[in-house]
Amino acid sequence: MLKISNISLQSGLYIVSTPIGNLKDITVRALSVLKNCDLIACEDTRVTRKLLSSYKIKSKNLVSLHEHSPQQKLIFLIDKIKKGKSIALVSDAGTPIISDPGIQLVSLAINNSIKITPIPGPCAVTASLVGSGLAHDNFFFIGFLPNKKKQRINTLNKYKKIDSLLIFYENAKRIKETINDMFSIFGNRKCV
Numbered sequence: 070m071l072k073i074s075n076i077s078l079q080s081g082l083y084i085v086s087t088p089i090g091n092l093k094d095i096t097v098r099a100l101s102v103l104k105n106c107d108l109i110a111c112e113d114t115r116v117t118r119k120l121l122s123s124y125k126i127k128s129k130n131l132v133s134l135h136e137h138s139p140q141q142k143l144i145f146l147i148d149k150i151k152k153g154k155s156i157a158l159v160s161d162a163g164t165p166i167i168s169d170p171g172i173q174l175v176s177l178a179i180n181n182s183i184k185i186t187p188i189p190g191p192c193a194v195t196a197s198l199v200g201s202g203l204a205h206d207n208f209f210f211i212g213f214l215p216n217k218k219k220q221r222i223n224t225l226n227k228y229k230k231i232d233s234l235l236i237f238y239e240n241a242k243r244i245k246e247t248i249n250d251m252f253s254i255f256g257n258r259k260c261v
Contacts, residue, residue: 073100073124078107078155082178084171085157086164086190092123096190100124107154110134110146112170116161134158136170143177150183157188164192168212168238194236201234201261208234214247221247225254 083102088094103109104126111117114131121129134142150156160169178185198205209231214221228235239247248260 073097073104073126076101076105078102078105079184080150080153080155081184081186082150082175083155083157083186083188084165084175085159085188086192087117087120087159087162089162089191089193089196092120094191095120095124096188099188099190100126102155102157102188103129103159105155106157108132108146108149109157109159110171110174111158112160112165117159120159134170134174138170138173143174146174147177147181147183150178151181162191162193164190167192167194167210193238197236197261198234203234203259203261205234208236210236211238213238213240216243218246218250221250222254225250229254 083106085099085102086096087099103121103124106129108130109117110132112133112135114133117131118128121127132142132146134146146156158165158171158174160166160171163169165171166175175185194210198208209228211224211228214224214237237247251258251260
């Protein structure tokens, strides 16, 4: 049986995929990074604490990092890495950066020649793709649509003529309205 090892991580930014819905959907490597990193930058500290607690990973220094985080927080994290620290970047679910916050931190790390290590794992795009039963020789990932109906319709119209499988993210509270909007734009296409 694999154990979550005590290892020494190199200084750098680790982009760690976390479970999408089932806490068991996480890799041993991801758990090892979360256990051994110096700091975790996370979308919501409460969600990350729940994940760490479920794997008995002792309390870590957690820093909230979301789409409204000030530039000073990003600079603080980059300075920590420059001083030899290892930072794990996690979102609430799935692979960070894909329709989740964190891209500003990754861009700043690249601009500062900081080593970035992606830790693969669950990703809603690929999970939905392989479970859809739809042909997927090619696909186009769009991500989240705008909340407002007029903007959503305008966005959907941009993708009307793309001849491939389209993948959208949507909030469960808006799914019916969004599907109706999609039907009005795309017609009677297969949908999962």
